[in-house]
Amino acid sequence: MAIRADADFRAKVxxxxxxxxxxxxxxxxxxxxAEYPTEAHALSFVVFSDGFTAGFPxxxxxxxxxxxxxCVSSADLLQAxxxxxxxxxxxxxxADPDMDVWGAAAEVFIEWFAECWGRAGGAGFALPATLAEHDTGRLFDLTTMRWISLD
Structure with missing residues (x-):
């Protein structure tokens, strides 16, 4: 039941x-x-847990x-x-009281976001770009499309 509940939740997300x-x-x-300031070295996207049900995360x-x-670069990427x-x-x-709902939603979101980054032309972006859950020890590198552990 737990595996099915997790898969069902991920599909709905x-x-x-x-x-x-x-x-x-x-x-x-x-x-x-966009044109960025000369001191700009990287673009960092951060996923916040409260954003899923209260806007765009x-x-x-x-x-x-x-x-x-x-600087903040269009802090609110989407108005939702x-x-x-x-x-x-x-x-x-x-359906599963032990399910890590935030973790499952974040995993699905990061995979989807990375696909959208690629479709938007991210491969040609001049700066390093990453995506991470807020306050975690790992980043998703949008250039290499791989996880990086900070631990």
Missing amino acids: REKLGSLEMQLISALRRQIE ARAYVLNRANSQV DETYPEQLERDAEA
């Missing part, structure tokens, strides 16, 4: 993300084509070589009331 796909690709193209930050924020409804999480937790 992916379905909801699909409705935002063209908007995200357009927003990512703007990020890719990812924010973009421009970082310098010291890994300090130079929610990425998916809160009821989706409640239903998943009811």
